[in-house]
Amino acid sequence: MDDLAALQTEARNPRTMDLDRISTLELVSALNREDLTVAPAVTAVLPQVARAVELIVARLRRGGRLIYTGAGTSGRLGVLDASECPPTFGVAPETVQGLMAGGPDALRHPQEGAEDDPAAGAADLARLLVGSDDVVVGVAASGRTPYVIGALQEARRRGAATVALACNPQAQMAGLADVAISPATGPEAVMGSTRLKAGTAQKMVLNMLSTAAMVQLGKVYTNLMVDMMPGNEKLRARAVRMVQLATGAGAEEAAAALQACGHAKTAIVHLLSGAAPDRCRQALAEAAGVVRTALTLVQS
Numbered sequence: 594m595d596d597l598a599a600l601q602t603e604a605r606n607p608r609t610m611d612l613d614r615i616s617t618l619e620l621v622s623a624l625n626r627e628d629l630t631v632a633p634a635v636t637a638v639l640p641q642v643a644r645a646v647e648l649i650v651a652r653l654r655r656g657g658r659l660i661y662t663g664a665g666t667s668g669r670l671g672v673l674d675a676s677e678c679p680p681t682f683g684v685a686p687e688t689v690q691g692l693m694a695g696g697p698d699a700l701r702h703p704q705e706g707a708e709d710d711p712a713a714g715a716a717d718l719a720r721l722l723v724g725s726d727d728v729v730v731g732v733a734a735s736g737r738t739p740y741v742i743g744a745l746q747e748a749r750r751r752g753a754a755t756v757a758l759a760c761n762p763q764a765q766m767a768g769l770a771d772v773a774i775s776p777a778t779g780p781e782a783v784m785g786s787t788r789l790k791a792g793t794a795q796k797m798v799l800n801m802l803s804t805a806a807m808v809q810l811g812k813v814y815t816n817l818m819v820d821m822m823p824g825n826e827k828l829r830a831r832a833v834r835m836v837q838l839a840t841g842a843g844a845e846e847a848a849a850a851l852q853a854c855g856h857a858k859t860a861i862v863h864l865l866s867g868a869a870p871d872r873c874r875q876a877l878a879e880a881a882g883v884v885r886t887a888l889t890l891v892q893s
């Protein structure tokens with residue numbers, strides 16, 4: 594209990610002592626004022642975020658995986674980020690994974706006691722056969738969640754790179770990480786409800802880790818997600834528009850190129866270079882999927 598009381602995320606916020614007696618507008622304004630402190634807290638840890646991205650990119654280039662592990666809100670945020678990577682960036686589902694204390698059922702039905710078991714965190718990592726090509730990101734607002742600590746300990750034992758994302762300075766799990774990211778979000782508007790500012794900061798950092806890594810792996814050309822999976826009508830229309838924006842082609846020409854090439858990235862290289870679709874596919878394979886490099890190859 595004393596350890597918990599010492600955490601900034603568990604402190605009582607002097608700015609929000611009257612939440613239960615103010616008007617609705619005053620209430621949401623108070624919550625918003627607290628949210629305004631989150632982005633600066635994340636800004637302060639950008640050097641650590643960048644180092645973590647570099648770790649992730651190096652491991653993914655070796656064929657490794659990015660694995661998030663957490664409990665409660667932190668675990669759900671990791672699963673959310675992982676689940677959005679395949680449709681957004683066209684990666685295989687196993688490339689970015691999220692582990693949740695209590696298993697998949699805990700996503701919808703809280704199992705608060707599951708976070709107290711470090712052996713479960715270690716066992717979940719062991720089941721994935723985590724190794725030296727992988728990166729494990731432990732996510733815990735407190736920085737002391739036993740499930741996450743057990744997972745990070747197992748990851749280190751297996752030679753994986755480790756990242757700790759917590760919202761308390763000198764978080765306990767920082768000592769288990771190659772890179773520790775600790776945005777100091779301070780006391781929550783509702784004492785201890787770390788789904789608020791801490792959760793927002795974690796979401797921001799997780800967005801950066803996956804998005805920046807995918808950009809550096811060639812999943813983005815300029816600012817277009819050219820490896821996305823167009824699995825519905827909206828996304829198919831988006832793919833056509835991305836090819837248009839990347840190449841200056843009209844809608845019909847872009848749609849025809851997509852039909853011929855089967856993939857937005859290939860269609861872009863095809864339209865910009867004039868090379869045949871098969872040559873564009875070959876160039877992209879040789880360029881590890883990086884559009885700019887592939888264009889150089891087909892034009893040389």
